Amino acid sequence: MINMFFHNLKYTFKIIFKSKSLIFWTFAFPIILGTMFSFAFSDIEKKEQFEIIDIAVVNNPLKENEIWNTFLKELSKENENQILNIQYTDLKQATEWLEQEKISGILNLDSEEVLIVKKNGINETILKFAMEEMKQTETLLKTIIESPEEKQMLFQQNRNKLFENIEKIRQETTNSIKDISTNNMSYTMIEYYTLIAMTCLYGGLLGMIALQKDLANMGSVGKRSSISPTTKKTMILSSMVASYIIQIIGISLLFFYTIFILQVDYGNHFFLVILLTIIGCLTGLALGIFLASALKASENTKTGILLAVTMFGCFLSGMMGITMKYVVDKNIPFLNQINPANLITDGFYALYYYDTTERFYKNVVSLILITILLIGTSIIFLRRQTYDNL
């Protein structure tokens, strides 16, 4: 069967590489889109250099929450690292200012919803990032302070050291927020992340087309392959291996192009970026196999469905604007938790924004589970040897 495996592998390569539409969608389209992003967003970014963000803080946290207050003080200190311009007021006044768009957000520690924003823009996004960082730091510091030894050392006996820690965290927070508006870490990186996600998932097209030639209910070529003495398992496995290899070649080209031509910086965790991409490609392949095996429709219909599902997934994960990602995260978080495009995008995002890899691996695990689910379901359909009708 080894011979048959390599025979089918060789011809699957040939068939895919000679298919203009497949090559366009999986190789050329992501590169074209990447180029368009580069032209479109580099200009926008220049216009959207970081500005100091006006916010209102209600119920002055100085009285109740020293940690938050310290943070806010540091972030609003008038120097080159200043991020926030804070005005302390009551909720009514703050709401009025927000309505008049005099401020970008309201910080209210008495409310469950600590941050209130009116719209979704770059300032609001930065505010959200900043608040998330503060919350994390608050939890960290609370833990330190609750420990008697740390309390003794860091807070009561060595207050300066505590401030050193705060300063360090502040620096990190400030840097990561400031980075949002630099070329090193721009919010348009999300666009590139979704582009990679899209390319990974478009790889499903390769798997889908390759699989169609092996299944009797998918057309005359599939019928001819099915009556041959080569086992279905061998055919499908070799077709999928060929598709996956081509998918990896395609995504490598995209990386090469974005890194060396468009000068995109994917950060310091490049091996994890590669790991996530490899898994993402596998998820894309699994999606293609699932659609090919589960749906009884024409090749064009299935291709359309795969493209639509992928594009919609990318849209929800921020391809056409980062705002959408946060809207979905906030209102329908489950949707993004099962959206492979978002899991890939969010994985990259987590690598960039967080020092820990917890969120990254959470996305990786979710992707693996979705892949297993798709392949498992596909196997049920693919195990069919005979059909009710053809």
Place this chain on the structure above:
Amino acid sequence: MKKIIEIEHLTKEYKEKKAIDDLSFNVYEGEILGLLGPNGSGKSTTINCILSLLNFQKGSIQIFGQEMTPSSYEIKKEIGVVFQEVAVFEELTVYENIDYFCGLYIKNKEQRKQLIEDAIQLVGLEQYKKFYPKQLSGGLLRRLNIACGIAHKPKLIFFDEPTVAVDPQSRNNILSGIETLRKNGATIIYTTHYMEEVEIICDRVMILDHGKIIASGTISELKKLTQIEEKVTVEILGLLEKEINKMKELQNVIDVNYQNGLLIITYKKGENNLPKLMEYFKKNKINYQKIYSERPTLNDVFLELTGKELRD
């Protein structure tokens, strides 16, 4: 004679409709069996069931003396199929297409190379090896379709309407190729809409309608099933109703049909009908242009048995 295929009580139902209704027949070694039937009569369904592509509710199928199942890979090695639809890859050349499908049966590259050359020669595609399917005419594409199905030199070959929409040259090429395959020892099941093809190449014919065999036998055996022994066709203008009715009373006449200047008279006995008819025309001063006599064809048998034309 050795049985290559044995089918007993094969029944295939789609919801409440029986596509194949208790079908039993054998196919013998070295014969070409013609499967005839109008659209929806169950020909392709029968072939797909034999090939284990379709499941069925009742019955058994044996090929080469063994039960045929989807995992009967040893049996599959000896089977070739030429489907009604052209089943080739647009992205591969003529040679590559044949190599791909042949390679699913034959591991050895050298052996395969020879087999591909033989197949290309058989269907007359020597000049088109490097052509892509898009560059081929309909007839040449059909020939490629055949080459892909038979390159591995199978012992049992299914041809499902291989000559649909092909030019006469390709049709002759295909039919002579099938004859060659039989001479080389293959057993063939051939379905078609074209009666003349069946009459040329088939040893035995089975007529299917509504999933049932309504007649089976050699061509001469089938022709005996019809009452008609002779059919006389006359090109004649302005024939009157009373003249047509008078002709119906002539000796041995079964039926008289007159449409668009063409008079067709069918006789139950086939001796001296033509001279007698010419004499009748002369006597009654009826002028005609052309007149000719034919023996009944399979089409007449088919029409009489099923009540419809084969191409309906």
